Each structure stands twice: as structure tokens, then as C-alpha cells.
Amino acid sequence: MKITEVSAVYPKWKRLPVGVWQSHFWQIVVRVKADNGVVGYGYGGGGEPACLVVNQHFRELVVGNEIETADDIRVLWDRVYALSLPYGRKGLPVMALSGLDLALWDLLGKARGRPVYDLLGGLCKPKVRGYATGGKLEQYRDMGYTAVKFPPGKSASEADVRYTVDMARQARSIFGDDALIMTDPYMAWDFDTTKLMADALREFNLYWFEDVTTPDYLEEQAALREIIHPINLAGGEHEFTRFGFTQIARAGALDIWQPDVAWCGGITETLRILDIAREHNVPVVPHRGGEIWGLHIIAATDCEDLAETHPERWEDSADELWLDEPQAVDGYLTPLDRPGFGVVLNEAML
Numbered sequence: 001m002k003i004t005e006v007s008a009v010y011p012k013w014k015r016l017p018v019g020v021w022q023s024h025f026w027q028i029v030v031r032v033k034a035d036n037g038v039v040g041y042g043y044g045g046g047g048e049p050a051c052l053v054v055n056q057h058f059r060e061l062v063v064g065n066e067i068e069t070a071d072d073i074r075v076l077w078d079r080v081y082a083l084s085l086p087y088g089r090k091g092l093p094v095m096a097l098s099g100l101d102l103a104l105w106d107l108l109g110k111a112r113g114r115p116v117y118d119l120l121g122g123l124c125k126p127k128v129r130g131y132a133t134g135g136k137l138e139q140y141r142d143m144g145y146t147a148v149k150f151p152p153g154k155s156a157s158e159a160d161v162r163y164t165v166d167m168a169r170q171a172r173s174i175f176g177d178d179a180l181i182m183t184d185p186y187m188a189w190d191f192d193t194t195k196l197m198a199d200a201l202r203e204f205n206l207y208w209f210e211d212v213t214t215p216d217y218l219e220e221q222a223a224l225r226e227i228i229h230p231i232n233l234a235g236g237e238h239e240f241t242r243f244g245f246t247q248i249a250r251a252g253a254l255d256i257w258q259p260d261v262a263w264c265g266g267i268t269e270t271l272r273i274l275d276i277a278r279e280h281n282v283p284v285v286p287h288r289g290g291e292i293w294g295l296h297i298i299a300a301t302d303c304e305d306l307a308e309t310h311p312e313r314w315e316d317s318a319d320e321l322w323l324d325e326p327q328a329v330d331g332y333l334t335p336l337d338r339p340g341f342g343v344v345l346n347e348a349m350l
Helices: 047-062 070-087 092-112 137-142 158-175 191-204 218-228 241-251 266-279 292-300 311-315
Strands: 003-009 028-034 039-044 128-133 147-150 180-183 208-210 232-235 307-309
Touching: 003 047, 003 092, 028 047, 028 092, 039 092, 047 070, 047 092, 070 092, 070 266, 092 266, 128 292, 137 147, 137 158, 147 158, 158 180, 158 191, 191 208, 191 218, 218 232, 218 241, 241 266, 266 292, 292 307
Parallel strands: 128 147, 128 307, 147 180, 180 208, 208 232
Antiparallel strands: 003 028, 028 039
16 A cells, blocks of 8 residues: 555643643654555654654655555654654654654554554453552552552652652552552652662662653663662663664663653564563563553563553543543553554544
């Protein structure tokens, strides 16, 4: 089938507080159409600027290409990436390319009448264990979750350390000894704060610390791995392509990799990142893995049996961009068996 149309749009998201980057650079929807009438949709990052990248550059590179196999998508990915290098090997251009790649996988699945996980080799995991991100611990337990990631204090102040210890104590008490407990300061800690928090939280047996610093500090993260052990150091949501994860591997910077499928380069590049992870014996838990894009790749590969969810999202149906997206049942998610990624786009939000 030949690609005849490529376009991207920035959905009408709910109003967010002034200064929040998601107000301007959040997720875009990429649409590709083939000459057989099949339409594929993908999800990328970068907001309106990423839409310009897709609509003014990627479109020229993609329209007219034949897509019949996954290899065709990989070849096209490499060409688009190479021709966008002058304006960025990471960040916004790769986020835009992620949306394009996912749309092509959705298109191929729909054209073949098969779910994306089938194109990846079939289900390894008929259902995937979810973990809840947020602070409503008792609610998550009552929903059936056995894994949770809570927000910690953001500094080394006595108040923030005390708050973080209290949250960890509550989580362990509510979920029990066998649950996975994680925390994510979202790059707010530094080297010393991470050490301090690790010491303060030892008794609660946390599974990982996520994104303790910005991804630039690879040597520091490698040193922290040894210091905070047996707590794992996780990260990678703000790293891009296999080339970025190769640098993480060489530095020995992380115990657990968390590529974001809708940011790091799509399905195509996540598969390549998984190849590198296998070579270095590093487990992979995709960021936002409970969303359909990550869920298909978790279910069909040797990614860890763990997918991030945000239960509060399901409380506000006004922001439901993808209709029929799987929700956790008793703490587990099941990928849809419909063609492509299996969801329907809510056109009212475009």
C-alpha cells in the first residue's frame, strides 16, 4: 500500500497551570492514510512545533512510500531520522518521529487485520501487571494494584525527607510486604539528596528510584547505583533512540531502562533499544507502559511484566482522546485484540 497523506494535529487539551510545559508541548496525533483507504494513528510528543515538523518536513519524505512489512517501516524510519538530523538528534524531532512511526504500525496492523502485538511476534503476556502512579494509595489497593509509585519530597530538607518516609511507610503498610513500591522525584534530586533518601528509606524495601537527576549526569548515576543498592536506579523516559541508550549502557548508569515509546522513536526504535538492553542484561519497563503504545510492546516482548498507569486519568472522561483504551482490572491490563492498536480516536478533541 502506498502512503498518500500524512498530517499531525495538537489536540485541545484541558487548561493546565501557567508555566507547565505540557500546556504547549504535550502529545500530538499523527495520521497517515494509504491508497487502500486505511488510516493509521500515532501518538507523539512536542506539541504544535512537532506538528510543524510532521506537516512541513516528514510529509514530504513519507508520502509516496510503499508500506507492506515492518522492515519497510524500519527503512523509512532510518531515512526520516537521517534527514532530520540537522535540527535535532534528540527531543522534539524524535518525538514527532515517534508519532509517525506509531501511526505506520497502526496502519500496517489495520491493513493486515491484526493487532500490533501480532506484528511483533504475538503475545508473550496475555495480561500485564499494572502499577499505579500517584498518591491515593488506599484507592489503588482497593482497585487491585499490587505495585505503586508515589511522589516523594523534592529536596533534602527535613520536611521533605519526613514526608517521603511517611509516604513510603504508608505504602508498605497499605500494600504489604510483597508489593512493589517505587518513587519518582522527576529529576528534582541531586547526588547527595539521592543518597540521603536511600538511607532514610532502607527499611521499606523500595524497588526503584526513578529519574533522580536529569539524564545528563550519567557518571553520577552510575556511582549512585552502587551506593543505593539494593534499591534500583531507573530512568530513560527523556532519552532518545538507541544511540542515547547506548551511552547509558556504556556508562552503566541505570539498573532499569524506561524508554517512552511515544517519545524515544516509536515501536521501531524501542525494539532496537530492547536489543541493546538484552546485550547488557538490563530489564526494560517502558515509561507510560499502560497506554496502548507501550502495552502492545510489553505484551509481545521480553519487557518486564510491569506497566505504568495513572488511575486519575480515568476519572475525567472529558480528556479521553483514545476511546476504548484498556483500563486496569484487578491491577492488570489486557491489550486489545482489534487491528492496529485497537482504539478509536475521539475526533471531538482535535
